[in-house]
Amino acid sequence: MSGKLLIVDHETTSRTKMKVRLKGAFYDVLGAKNLGEARAVLDAERTDLVLMDARMPDEDPLRFCRNLRASPKTAHLPVLLVTTSNDRNYRIRALRAGADNVLVQPVDNEVLLPRLRSMMRRNEFNDPADLPNETVQALGLADAQTEFQTCASVLIASQDSPTAMLWKRLLSEKAPYDFTTQALGEALQSVTRAPAPDVFVIVPDASDPDTSLRLIAEIRARSVTRHSAVLVVLNSTTRDLQGDALDLGAQDVMVDGFDAEEMTLRISKIIQTKRLADRLRSNVRHGLQAAVTDPLTGLFNRRYAMTHLARIAEQAAIKDRSFAVMMVDLDRFKAVNDRYGHAAGDAVLAGAARRLRGSLRPVDLLARIGGEEFLIAMPDVAKSTAEKVAERICHDMRALPVNIPKLDLGVPVTVSVGLTMGGNHNLDRSLDALIQNADQALYQAKSAGRDQVLTV
Numbered sequence: 032m033s034g035k036l037l038i039v040d041h042e043t044t045s046r047t048k049m050k051v052r053l054k055g056a057f058y059d060v061l062g063a064k065n066l067g068e069a070r071a072v073l074d075a076e077r078t079d080l081v082l083m084d085a086r087m088p089d090e091d092p093l094r095f096c097r098n099l100r101a102s103p104k105t106a107h108l109p110v111l112l113v114t115t116s117n118d119r120n121y122r123i124r125a126l127r128a129g130a131d132n133v134l135v136q137p138v139d140n141e142v143l144l145p146r147l148r149s150m151m152r153r154n155e156f157n158d159p160a161d162l163p164n165e166t167v168q169a170l171g172l173a174d175a176q177t178e179f180q181t182c183a184s185v186l187i188a189s190q191d192s193p194t195a196m197l198w199k200r201l202l203s204e205k206a207p208y209d210f211t212t213q214a215l216g217e218a219l220q221s222v223t224r225a226p227a228p229d230v231f232v233i234v235p236d237a238s239d240p241d242t243s244l245r246l247i248a249e250i251r252a253r254s255v256t257r258h259s260a261v262l263v264v265l266n267s268t269t270r271d272l273q274g275d276a277l278d279l280g281a282q283d284v285m286v287d288g289f290d291a292e293e294m295t296l297r298i299s300k301i302i303q304t305k306r307l308a309d310r311l312r313s314n315v316r317h318g319l320q321a322a323v324t325d326p327l328t329g330l331f332n333r334r335y336a337m338t339h340l341a342r343i344a345e346q347a348a349i350k351d352r353s354f355a356v357m358m359v360d361l362d363r364f365k366a367v368n369d370r371y372g373h374a375a376g377d378a379v380l381a382g383a384a385r386r387l388r389g390s391l392r393p394v395d396l397l398a399r400i401g402g403e404e405f406l407i408a409m410p411d412v413a414k415s416t417a418e419k420v421a422e423r424i425c426h427d428m429r430a431l432p433v434n435i436p437k438l439d440l441g442v443p444v445t446v447s448v449g450l451t452m453g454g455n456h457n458l459d460r461s462l463d464a465l466i467q468n469a470d471q472a473l474y475q476a477k478s479a480g481r482d483q484v485l486t487v
Contacts, residue, residue, distance in 0.1 A: 034079040034151045035059040039069045041088055049082065056144055065089045073105060079151055085114040085121070085133070093128040100129035107307070109150040113138065119290065126296040132283070145277035146284075153282060153304060183302045184209045184226075188218040188246065189234035194289075198232075201291040206298065215242050222249045227256040229305060230298055233281075237268040244275055251280035258308065260301040264289060325399040327377055328384035336398035336406050340462055343396065343410045344453060353454035355417035356465045357407040358473040359387065359424065362445045362481040364403040371442065375435050379442050382433035390424045406466075414452050414486070421448045421484040429482060445482035449473030 036058050040046040043064065050060045061076060063069040066087055072078065081099075085092055092112060099105040112125050112133045122133045131150060134143065185208045189195040195212040203210050211228070213221070218231070219242060231250060235243035247263070250256040261281040265272060266288040273284050282301045285294065323335035331339070340356070347354045361367075361383060368376040380403060387405060388397055396408040409417055425446055432441025449472030453465045460468075468487050476485040 033057045033059075033148075035061065035077065036147070037061045037063060037069060037072055037076075037078045037081045039063045039066065039081060039083040039087065039092075041065060041084065041086075045084070052140065052143075053082075053147075056140070056147075058147075066092070066095050069095070073099075073108075078108065079154060080109045080111070080147065082111045082113065082147075085112045085125075093124060093130075096125070096128040096130050107154065107304075109154050111146070111150070117287070119287070119293070123293055123296065126293065126300070131300070141274050145274040149277040149280075149282065182209070183230065184211070184228040185230045185232060185298060186210075186218065186228040187212045187232045187234070188215050188243075190215050190236040190239075191234070195234070198289060198291075198294075202295060202298075205291055205295040208298070208302075215239075215246060219246045219249060222246065223253050223255055225255050227259045229302055230260045230262060231256075232262050232264060232294075232298070233276075234264045235269045235272055235276075240269060240272055244272065244279060247276060247279040247281055258305065258312070260305045262294070262297055262301060264294070328381050328399050330384050330388075330405070331396070331398040333398065333400040333406075336396060336400055336408075337462070339396050339398075340406075340408050343408050344462055344465075346410065347454035350411070351455045352411045353413060353452055355407075355409040355412050355414070355420075356451050356453055356469045357409075357417070357421055358449040358466070358469040359405040359407060359446050360473055360477070361403040362447055362477075367442060367444075371435070371438065375438060375442065378435045378437070379433045379444060382435075383428065383444055383446070386427055386433070387424060390420065390427055417450060417452065418484060418486060421450050421486075424448060425482060425484060447473055447476040447481050448484040449476055450484060450486040 033056065036053055038046050038049050038053070038060060040049065040062075041064055046062050046064065050062060053060045061072050061078065063072050066089055069081070069083070073081075083092055083095070087095075096110055099108055099110060109131045110129065112130045113136055114121060114133055115136050117135045125133050132146065134146070185202075187195045187198055187210065189212070192212065192214065199210040199212055202208070215233070215236065231246070233243050233246060243263070247261055250259055250261060263272070263276040263281045263284045265276075265284060265286045270286050273286055276284055282304070283297050285297065323331055325332045343354050346352075361379070364376065364379070367379055380399075384397075384399065384405070387407070391397055391407065392409070394410060396406070398406045400406045409420065425448060428444055428446045432443045434441050449469045451465055451468040451472060453460060472485045472487040475487075476483050479485065
């Protein structure tokens with residue numbers, strides 16, 4: 032199935048006809064004859080979209096929309112209202128109440144299905160309901176969002192420059208966004224330039240509709256603009272582009288031309304949706320980073336190090352090259368904690384990590400794998416070179432105390448290094464064996480007096 036839809040209509044015949052149409056498009060369709068039943072369905076079922084008749088006799092559908100938006104469970108649930116007349120005032124009221132759009136009967140499949148696909152696509156990636164409630168709360172995604180978000184940028188792309196400038200002036204009076212204008216052809220040529228606007232408002236030219244459709248496709252295809260929102264503004268001469276625009280990736284389409292109030296509401300809605308998607312992506316990215324990073328030093332942790340080391344070994348086998356594995360340990364670190372305190376000890380660890388990073392190549396792996404123990408892996412390196420690097424690490428560490436700004440002092444630090452080689456001459460040695468050998472060499476370096484390198 033393409034998704035689960037709830038049809039809310041008090042007329043059985045209309046509800047049944049719509050069910051048949053949508054099931055023919057491979058949607059899983061639920062039905063409700065009143066808004067009380069609709070609430071019960073939404074409480075019991077995970078629903079992707081609500082398609083609702085605007086003439087429900089038991090309750091005002093607009094109040095129902097407001098209630099949906101007020102609940103964290105349904106705050107981001109797409110809602111389409113279906114009316115019998117193209118009433119601009121009702122459409123404005125519906126948008127203000129939280130409806131995503133208002134369709135006018137009769138609605139043919141060339142309008143309805145692209146609109147459903149667009150809304151389902153948007154909600155598939157933007158709905159915090161897909162996350163456990165604890166995760167939503169922890170990431171701050173349940174916080175109320177203001178109607179307008181400051182600092183958002185909106186580009187109006189139109190061939191009619193004077194009209195675009197007029198729209199910019201009228202919209203700037205209603206919304207605190209940064210509005211700019213550009214010709215359609217120029218926007219198409221500059222689509223790869225950063226930073227991208229938060230929203231593209233695209234006004235197709237009836238004499239050259241392909242340029243606007245290509246612009247939508249390019250926005251979705253380019254990494255710079257892929258997450259920008261797109262609002263397409265049509266009129267009586269370009270209305271037949273609605274389905275193509277939605278299927279190419281537009282988040283919203285206005286079909287009755289420019290209306291400053293309506294456009295402000297629609298831009299506000301898609302910016303709010305974009306901000307949520309941006310937050311979700313950011314939190315996922317930060318979560319992935321936190322999963323492989325040591326928070327104190329900023330280095331990779333053991334989990335990442337083992338996976339990366341395996342890739343280094345695999346590439347060494349393919350290329351018939353050698354690689355070095357080092358275990359590095361701060362000498363007498365317990366004495367630092369005992370004398371200066373654990374906060375100073377943390378500062379020493381962070382400072383030592385920075386100094387280690389400065390002794391290595393960008394391609395080398397550096398990870399904190401224990402309290403004061405670090406793992407280094409150097410791909411494509413000879414034993415003699417690795418030993419020189421290890422000696423330099425010891426020298427650089429002893430040469431200058433690690434500064435602790437809060438205590439205004441420098442703490443002398445030395446390290447011991449255990450080194451072993453893997454790769455072309457040691458293909459029979461597993462990663463566990465290599466690490467064990469490096470650890471054994473480290474122990475021997477400690478036993479021999481510390482502040483030195485030992486190779487096995």
